[in-house]
Amino acid sequence: MPDTLNIIPLPQSVKMGEGFFNCKGIPPVKGDGIFSREIDVFRQQLEACGIPAWIPAGQGAETGIVCRKVETLKDEAYRLKIAREKIILEASSGAGMYHGLQSLRQLFLSGGEGGGKTEGGFALPCADVEDYPRFPWRGLMLDCSRNFYSKNFVKKIIDAISLHHLSIFHWHLTDDQGWRFPVDAYPLLTEIGSKRYDKRRWRYTGGFYTKDDIREVVAYAAARHVEVVPEVDFPGHASSILAPYPGLGCTGGPYGVEDRFGIFEDVLCAGNDAIFDLIEKVFDTLAELFPSKWVHIGGDEVLYNRWNECPKCRKRMEETGLKNSRELQSWITVKLVQMLGERGKTAIGWDEILEDTPAYKLPPQAAVMSWRGRKGGAEAAERGHSVVMSPNTDGCYLDYQPVNDPDEPGQLGTSGIKQLYNMNAVDAGMSAEEASRIIGGQANLWTELVYAARIAEYMIFPRICALAETVWTEKKDFDDFARRLPLHQARLDKLDLIQYRGPLA
Numbered sequence: 001m002p003d004t005l006n007i008i009p010l011p012q013s014v015k016m017g018e019g020f021f022n023c024k025g026i027p028p029v030k031g032d033g034i035f036s037r038e039i040d041v042f043r044q045q046l047e048a049c050g051i052p053a054w055i056p057a058g059q060g061a062e063t064g065i066v067c068r069k070v071e072t073l074k075d076e077a078y079r080l081k082i083a084r085e086k087i088i089l090e091a092s093s094g095a096g097m098y099h100g101l102q103s104l105r106q107l108f109l110s111g112g113e114g115g116g117k118t119e120g121g122f123a124l125p126c127a128d129v130e131d132y133p134r135f136p137w138r139g140l141m142l143d144c145s146r147n148f149y150s151k152n153f154v155k156k157i158i159d160a161i162s163l164h165h166l167s168i169f170h171w172h173l174t175d176d177q178g179w180r181f182p183v184d185a186y187p188l189l190t191e192i193g194s195k196r197y198d199k200r201r202w203r204y205t206g207g208f209y210t211k212d213d214i215r216e217v218v219a220y221a222a223a224r225h226v227e228v229v230p231e232v233d234f235p236g237h238a239s240s241i242l243a244p245y246p247g248l249g250c251t252g253g254p255y256g257v258e259d260r261f262g263i264f265e266d267v268l269c270a271g272n273d274a275i276f277d278l279i280e281k282v283f284d285t286l287a288e289l290f291p292s293k294w295v296h297i298g299g300d301e302v303l304y305n306r307w308n309e310c311p312k313c314r315k316r317m318e319e320t321g322l323k324n325s326r327e328l329q330s331w332i333t334v335k336l337v338q339m340l341g342e343r344g345k346t347a348i349g350w351d352e353i354l355e356d357t358p359a360y361k362l363p364p365q366a367a368v369m370s371w372r373g374r375k376g377g378a379e380a381a382e383r384g385h386s387v388v389m390s391p392n393t394d395g396c397y398l399d400y401q402p403v404n405d406p407d408e409p410g411q412l413g414t415s416g417i418k419q420l421y422n423m424n425a426v427d428a429g430m431s432a433e434e435a436s437r438i439i440g441g442q443a444n445l446w447t448e449l450v451y452a453a454r455i456a457e458y459m460i461f462p463r464i465c466a467l468a469e470t471v472w473t474e475k476k477d478f479d480d481f482a483r484r485l486p487l488h489q490a491r492l493d494k495l496d497l498i499q500y501r502g503p504l505a
């Protein structure tokens, strides 16, 4: 008998029993009506992998999976009992039930495990599992601006991360290289801002998601208990806004949607009130399409050359009593946070938003995503902000190479799977109060060089499995993770995901 269930993330507590639950396909699933959506999705997921429904006959007719509501379990928690005669899953919420069903889905994808696939069927080892997440925010960011990925690929990734109990899909929708959703009052954002001339392919590339596409993705994710958090980047990374609306830049242009990669000096003109008209409409659109309380406002990598020289920006600084361009950026950030608040949304931004000024402090409700190492996260927690840890120094940047090898794809550095596994979202030196402000961790795939969905899969898997375990469980053991990983990668093969299989640096 195996001494644990070989699934990822490893549950908080597993007690192995004797024997197996045997079946020849998806057994009957009975449950409280409130879980019907979760049960339907679970069936569809297994059927999509060629596992047929199974109706036991005769003596086995009472067997199957029973899904029960148990009020005393915490929101995302589940209890799973696999016995010879039946499987019982308990949760108080749809999210908890979904996580439990995903743990079962993993076992079905490997034909049961430990015992392996029996003749013409599945053998799931008997076990008692108690499980719940360590952090609520367990995220993946996919940059769909630098490269446009199809709606179907986005859904494929959301389904795959939900297999690992991730809770957040952070959708990076705007950047210098493309604007990816329609805003009614500003049709040129998609007409012009979504396309760029791509010298690698000698043609225009790009695209955008229609409102119906976005609703479809959000609903698909919700059925998998994944929350979609949109990101729009202001006031930098704005070439795809400036190309169609050059009046919103300091120099008036002309501008183009960027084909190059990097940080560009043309940003939204902070002295022009018209930028806030546009931002209002953008936020209205996000509020219309995304039920999440979070909106990511970017806020990273803003160069100040244009603001320093722009008469309108200088006038704004004089009138508002701001000493320099840095203060001008905090002034904008505070405005963005307030504008979202008026729409019932909470802002989250990259750790640059912490670089505020005494007159324009970052409002306390704004959350901070720590990417330039861990320092921003520590400072934000100390100052009372909620924090998501996503340090590029700890393996969270999936655009980096998976191992330092010139034959591997990736740029800028190395994010090894072991390094990511060992990322602790909470710093050792944090007080209990500071630690309580860390709401989770996330991995990010920037896609400047990831110009095909198949390459994105290779960059994401299996590194995201390490992230999933590191933000789910309290008890981490890399050697044990490495032992479980090949079994788990065989499951991901059945989901048709291209994966890295080199050394686990």
Ligand SMILES: [Zn+2]
Pocket: 249, 250, 268, 269, 270, 271, 272, 306, 307, 310, 311, 312, 313
């Ligand atoms: Zn200006």
